[in-house]
Amino acid sequence: MTGIEKPAAKRLTNFARGALAALMLAAAGAALWQTPAISAEKAVVIPPPAMDEKPAAGTAKAIFAGGCFWGVQGVFQHVKGVTSAVSGYAGGDKDTAVYETVGTGRTGHAEAVEITYEPSEVTYGQLLQVYFSVAHN
Structure with a gap:
């Protein structure tokens, strides 16, 4: 190798190392990439109530419990006529009403959401329809 060829060869080696490092980083990123989970369930078509309370x-x-209370709360916050949706716990002892502890399934609690609503805008039957269509798991 002559003195003129050395810098070009060195540049090529550095380029190859950089390219290899970039490819390895891209491969690691692709392997670790968290694609959105396809666990989101589609809404179930539930017919409106055959009988319902008069406005x-x-x-x-109303209190609804089902799976993750944040998911249930998020659904009901967008229902016309619902003025408040507050997450909390139903059942169990007050002393063990801690998210990490409740998640073990051994405290006797259920994650629940208290819904305050205007019956003149949305009925209890309609809330049940929403619950069993998209919020209940």
Whole structure:
């Protein structure tokens, strides 16, 4: 190798090392890439209630429990007529109402959401329809 060829060869070697490192990084990134889970279930078509309460004045409350309370809360926050959706726990002892502990399934709690709604805008039957269509698992 002559003195003129050495820098070109060195540049090629450095380029090859850089390219190899970039390819390895890309391969590692592709292997570790978290694609969106396809576990999101489609809504189940539930017919409207055959019988329902007559619209009433004022507000009413309902409590729904099912899986992750944040998911249930998120669904009901977007329902017209729902004025509040608050996550919490049903059952169990107050002392063990801690998210990490409840998640073990040994505390007797259920993750629940208290819904406050206007019965003149959305009925309890319609809330049940929403619950069994998209929120219940």
